[in-house]
Amino acid sequence: MSPLSREEKQPSPVIKSEKWPNERKILEAAQNGNQEAFGVLVRSYQKKLFRFVYGILGNFDSAEDIVQEAFIKAWQAIKTFRPGHDFYPWLATIARNLTYNWIRREEKKESLDKLTEKGFNPESVELGPFENLLDKEGSKKLYQAIQALPLEYRTVFVLRQFEQMSYEQIASYLKIPPGTVDSRLYRARQLLMESLKDIL
């Protein structure tokens, strides 16, 4: 399942070198057991993966564990990776599977009533060590606002906005109707736009 919609294919962030001029060569080397090549893939994609996982979990240590676990699993299964395909969607699927059970557990604890009970208070959100990974003005406010969203809204927002998954892909992953994806995303965007209007 590719997380990239047909309209939004992103340029590859892979760190190219003379030794490995493109991702395909890097993957071939990694599939032949070259750990250095796999290290290039780790450095190319770890930030993007971390952003997605942290965006959903909101917990720095858990996000680090899942990112690490995802790469290790990817290495263990690298020989099964089909040549000719993009590496990141496959890696992201592994990370999503690791995140999935966490989402289901947390959904039972948290509810959309969080908004009515506690209101939407991004300023009260503590980002912890994650704050050290942000250097742009406005980034802290953005992530505080994302973390202030109820989990149901946050999940669809992160999957759409960070991973560019289609509504159907999100619906399939979260096992909800596409109409629910639409309504949650709409509401998440409303809340975030209102909260971030100073920096937009």
Add this chain to the structure above:
Amino acid sequence: MDHSYFKDKLSAYLDSALEPQEMELVKRHLDKCSECREHLEKLGRFGQKIKELSGLSGDDYFEKLASKIERSIAEPQRRVVDISRTHWQSLWWKVSATAASILLVGTVSYYQWFRVDTSPADISTESKRAQSAPAQIYKDTAPPLREELFGDADAKPPPEVNRQAAKVRREAPVTSANEEVLSSKVVEREDEPVGDIAKLNAPPVSDAQLRSQAKVKYEGKEGLSAGALDSVGRREITETGITMAEQPSVLADGADDEITEVIPLLEQWQARRDTLQQLQSAIGGMGEIAADNRGQKMLADRVAKEQDSQTAYQVDSNLALVWFQVGMLTSDTTERKAAIQFLTEYQNRYKTDSSIIGSYLRQLRN
């Protein structure tokens, strides 16, 4: 359609997530409405800003993380999921089965050659016992659909032996050649129990929990009475493979007086569909759609009960859901085509429900 309808659609329009007809409708509205155009532009700018601000720096931290990952993969025996244990457990079973077979053959040969007085029954018992030990891990289980009802997170991780046993059962015997293949299969959902044995090991759930889970799944869907919800829940309990013998409390406690025997789920939906179609004809809904009408005279009573309370739109909406359920459950292609036909006509008639009906149609056509 009023202005707020289109404003609500702009988020999905921006993502190109609407049905083609709706995209066209919104586009035409945008040509005329400056407020919506402005809002759409705002949404676009918002998306762009998210991209700019969401990137991470922290190069030092990520270099350390990358090194940590590289160290982990460089450790030769490390396995995230205990594939090596699978390998050794599988090997142990194979060795013990081989040893048992050798012992058996040796014993039989010894007795035959030296004519010790052992009856054939004793030998066959020994034979079965020797072979049954590994076979225990291949025990057949009912194929419950617990996952559908109460999700992965509720199921506790099965005992390690059984999880590995499930993999042994499902996969080819583990060899060094296919260990990587197996490891790729476990990456899919590491913490999820796998296979039939894992489902068997899921914690027992009371009938009240299962019923309420099924109700949560179906509640809110138009057209389902409380009695239907309850019977759907109880039917799902049965269809998940929990028989009366295994869970005697299921279906017994708090049984609905209305339902005296379990009816297959598809038939329930078909019966509901037929009732609504009769009602549709009576109060002038969309009109009869070509379908396999069962023509059961007993439906007339149920129709009469519902006639007073529902408008044509309500009936059609209920029918849309019911046709979707029938279409998904049936193996009859004619019936599925009828479901698709109904939903297509419904979608054209009631455009406000278009995206949901579109989702139904996509699922039916797959």
